[in-house]
Amino acid sequence: DGTYAETVYTYIDANVTGKDTSGKDTGDIAEAYDFFRYGVKADINDTFSVGVLYDEPFGAAVQYDGNSNFVADKNATATIFAQAINQATKAQLNDSLAYKSIKPVLDSVKSPQRALAVASIVETNSAQAKPIADRLRAAAAHAEATDGQKTNVEIRTNNLTMLVGAKLGANKNFQIYGGPVAQRVKGEVHLRGPAYQVMTGYDAKIATDTQLGWAAGLAFYKPEIALKAALTYRSEIEHDSEIAETIPVTGYAGKKDFKVTLPDSWNLDFQTGVNPTTLLTAKVRYVPWSDFDIRPTQYTETTKLRYPQGLPIISYDKDQWSAEVGLGKRVSDRLAVSGAVGWDSGAGNPASSLGPI
Numbered sequence: 001d002g003t004y005a006e007t008v009y010t011y012i013d014a015n016v017t018g019k020d021t022s023g024k025d026t027g028d029i030a031e032a033y034d035f036f037r038y039g040v041k042a043d044i045n046d047t048f049s050v051g052v053l054y055d056e057p058f059g060a061a062v063q064y065d066g067n068s069n070f071v072a073d074k075n076a077t078a079t080i081f082a083q084a085i086n087q088a089t090k091a092q093l094n095d096s097l098a099y100k101s102i103k104p105v106l107d108s109v110k111s112p113q114r115a116l117a118v119a120s121i122v123e124t125n126s127a128q129a130k131p132i133a134d135r136l137r138a139a140a141a142h143a144e145a146t147d148g149q150k151t152n153v154e155i156r157t158n159n160l161t162m163l164v165g166a167k168l169g170a171n172k173n174f175q176i177y178g179g180p181v182a183q184r185v186k187g188e189v190h191l192r193g194p195a196y197q198v199m200t201g202y203d204a205k206i207a208t209d210t211q212l213g214w215a216a217g218l219a220f221y222k223p224e225i226a227l228k229a230a231l232t233y234r235s236e237i238e239h240d241s242e243i244a245e246t247i248p249v250t251g252y253a254g255k256k257d258f259k260v261t262l263p264d265s266w267n268l269d270f271q272t273g274v275n276p277t278t279l280l281t282a283k284v285r286y287v288p289w290s291d292f293d294i295r296p297t298q299y300t301e302t303t304k305l306r307y308p309q310g311l312p313i314i315s316y317d318k319d320q321w322s323a324e325v326g327l328g329k330r331v332s333d334r335l336a337v338s339g340a341v342g343w344d345s346g347a348g349n350p351a352s353s354l355g356p357i
Contacts, residue, residue, distance in 0.1 A: 005040040020069040020195060027065035031154075035059070041163075046172065053161040057234075058262060060187075062153040062354060069195035070353060074147035075111045076194040077201070081139035082109035082118075084198045084249050089132055102129065112140035135251075142248045146192060146201055153354045155187035155206075157262065161215055178216035183237045185209055185262065189296075189313065195353065199303070201248035204296050204313075206258060209241035226273035236264040245298045256297040263292050279328040281340070289316035289347040317348030 016030040041051035064070035086106040093099035105118045119136035122129040165177035186208040191199055217232035243258035268284040293312035300310035326340030 001043060003040070003042045005038075007038040008036070010035055010037070022069055024068045025066060026068045026070060029062050029064055029070075031061040031063050033059065033061040047167050049165045049167075051163045051165070051177075053159075053163065055159050055161075056157060057159055057265070058155070058157045060153050060155040060354065062151070064151045064193070068193065070151040070193040072143075072146045072149045072192040072200060073194065074143040077143035077146065078112045078115045078139060079110050080194060080197055080200060081143070081249055082106055082115060082136065085132060085135050085139065102132065106132075109136070112143040115140035115143070138248075138251065142201055149190070149192045151192045151196075151353070152190045153188070155189075156185070158184045163215070165219075173221050175219040175221070176217070177219070178214065181213040181215050181234065181237070183211055183213060183239075183262065185239050185241070185260070189354070191313075198249045198306075199247070199299065201246075202299060203246040204299070205244045206260075207242040207244075209239045211237050211239050213237035226271065226279060228269070228271050230267075230269045232267045232269075234265045234267075237262050243296050245296055247298060247302055250302060252298055252302070254298070258297055260294050261292070263287050263289060274327075277330040279338075281324075281326040281328065283322075283324040285320075285322045287320045289320050290318055292316060314352050314354045316352065318345070320347045321345040 011032070011034040012030075013032045014030040015028050017028055018026050020026055035056040037053075037055045039051060039053040041049060043049045067073075086103065089102060089106065090099055093102075102122050105121050109115045109118055115136045119133040119140070122136070123133040160182045161179060162181075163177050163179040165175050168174040168176065185206065187206045189202070189204045191202040193200055196202065213235040215232060215234045217230055219228065219230035221228050238259065238261040241258050241260075242255055244255045246253045264287075266286040268282075270282040272280055274280050293315035295310070295312045299313055303311040322342065322344040324340050324342040326338055328336055328338035330336045
């Protein structure tokens with residue numbers, strides 16, 4: 001009861017490692033990540049209360065190191081782009097004799113230097129071959145410029161929730177609460193390395209967008225034993241933003257409309273006194289990640305050349321469950337200690353190369 005405020009700063013420096021599809025170590029892909037949470041609540045009277053909560057519910061911070069398939073290699077990039085040019089040339093020239101004369105030299109491209117040499121060779125074949133030569137030179141320049149660059153992702157969300165609560169029951173042990181949620185999202189994605197095939201070199205920047213959702217919940221209190229249980233639901237929120245994309249393999253660079261829906265969630269929080277100096281806490285969270293994906297406009301269109309439905313840049317196979325159990329112990333009037341253990345189901349295996357999120 002009364003007025004209550006809290007501020008929490010969290011700094012996470014996780015160590016997430018694995019192997020790529022060729023068996024190479026990825027190194028620690030999880031960048032250090034920090035976020036704030038703060039809130040204030042005040043009683044209007046013995047029945048109604050209001051509160052404001054700020055948090056950062058979803059995010060990703062990923063960067064690959066070493067020589068895995070998520071780090072650009074100029075020879076691999078030149079080879080991949082030459083193969084894409086080969087396929088486009090075959091379609092353009094309808095598998096004609098002109099194409100068959102060019103194909104062997106295109107197949108020989110395994111480095112930027114060879115791409116430049118082949119560009120000079122095919123350019124002398126015919127006037128039709130000049131665009132092919134130009135694309136080979138662009139591929140060579142891109143392969144050299146991005147050599148050693150790493151796949152990197154940074155996505156941030158910020159929520160501001162305003163709640164109104166009402167206590168119910170003869171002893172006012174029950175409370176219902178709810179209110180609007182303003183959510184802001186922004187992010188950048190940089191894909192590098194042969195793992196992404198023709199999409200290596202892809203860059204995207206999502207313009208900052210703010211949209212509204214809602215939250216609601218039900219709580220039960222029994223102060224004499226420090227018992228509190230609360231179930232909170234947060235709605236999904238659809239963002240309608242703009243995305244700037246660069247796709248070197250096609251030469252595309254531009255901005256388009258972009259939509260993404262961040263998922264809803266269920267949160268169960270529980271605490272109870274074990275004895276006068278010990279508090280037991282528990283949390284359970286559910287997020288339906290299997291319904292979520294991110295489909296940048298031009299990225300999806302480009303992948304339709306190979307996959308009819310196009311590919312999302314990120315998606316998850318399963319929903320996520322997480323749980324935490326903790327104990328707090330009051331040592332003196334001024335000192336308390338606490339600890340907790342947690343479990344997380346993850347959202348599918350194999351995990352997305354652009355997680356954790």
